[in-house]
Amino acid sequence: MIIVSEAPFDPGALLSEFSSGRTEVGAVATFTGIARAECGEASILELEAYPGFTEAEIGRIAEDARRRFELDDLLVRHRIGRIAPGETIVFVATAAKHRRAAFEACDYLMDYLKSRAPFWKKEHGPAGARWVEPRAADHADIARWDKETSR
Numbered sequence: 001m002i003i004v005s006e007a008p009f010d011p012g013a014l015l016s017e018f019s020s021g022r023t024e025v026g027a028v029a030t031f032t033g034i035a036r037a038e039c040g041e042a043s044i045l046e047l048e049a050y051p052g053f054t055e056a057e058i059g060r061i062a063e064d065a066r067r068r069f070e071l072d073d074l075l076v077r078h079r080i081g082r083i084a085p086g087e088t089i090v091f092v093a094t095a096a097k098h099r100r101a102a103f104e105a106c107d108y109l110m111d112y113l114k115s116r117a118p119f120w121k122k123e124h125g126p127a128g129a130r131w132v133e134p135r136a137a138d139h140a141d142i143a144r145w146d147k148e149t150s151r
Contacts, residue, residue, distance in 0.1 A: 001074075002058045004049055006081035011091045018075050018093045025072050025095040029102035031110050037085035044124040045089070045132075047080045054118045061112045069105035071096050076109060080119070111141040 011032040019028050035045045058076055065071060077091040090113060094105040113119075114134060121132040 001076070002055050002062060003075075003077045004051075004055050004058070004080060005077075006079065008079070009077055009088060009091065011088055014075065014077060014091050015093060018073075018095070022072075022095060024097075025102075026097050027099040027102035028093060028095050029099070029106040030091065030093045031106050032088055033090035033110075035083045035085050035087050035089055038123065038125070041123070041125045041127070043085070043126070045083045045085075046122045046124060046129075047078075047083065047089070048120040048122075049078075049080045050118060057118050058113070061117075062109065065094070065105045065108050069094070069096060069101040069108070071101065071105055074105065074109070076113070078113065078117075078119070108145055111138075111145060114138045115142040 011030070015028075015030055018030075022028065037043070058078070062074055062076060066074060071094055073095040075091070075093040079087075079089050083089055090110075092106050092109050092113070094102045094109070096102040096105065115138040116134075122129050123132055
């Protein structure tokens with residue numbers, strides 16, 4: 001399931017709901033992303049998305065993760081709008097028969113969300129607003145999955 005919304009969410013409640021009743025999986029792995037203050041440089045993080053398109057693109061990579069890691073299920077919950085430091089931005093959960101697949105799928109999805117998902121990020125702080133682009137490390141993280149695919 002892919003959810004992109006302005007509404008805040010509780011990662012613990014999402015995990016409980018996602019894990020409930022699963023008797024055929026051996027592992028559930030999760031990642032929760034939290035907005036940072038960037039050492040006082042950012043007071044608000046603003047994320048924009050193109051409704052419909054963003055969910056479809058995340059859905060496309062989610063289906064790739066489902067096949068690649070033989071997942072039983074997955075959940076991606078991503079916020080948009082204005083997010084204060086300390087608030088949750090993203091929650092990813094993966095369910096698989098084995099832990100390695102669940103961990104790797106969660107990592108794969110986060111690498112994609114950080115570097116290629118169609119979100120536009122702007123930080124607002126004391127020095128004004130600035131657009132945020134993926135860092136070189138983000139591109140390197142996603143490139144390792146491309147290398148694994150080409151083997």
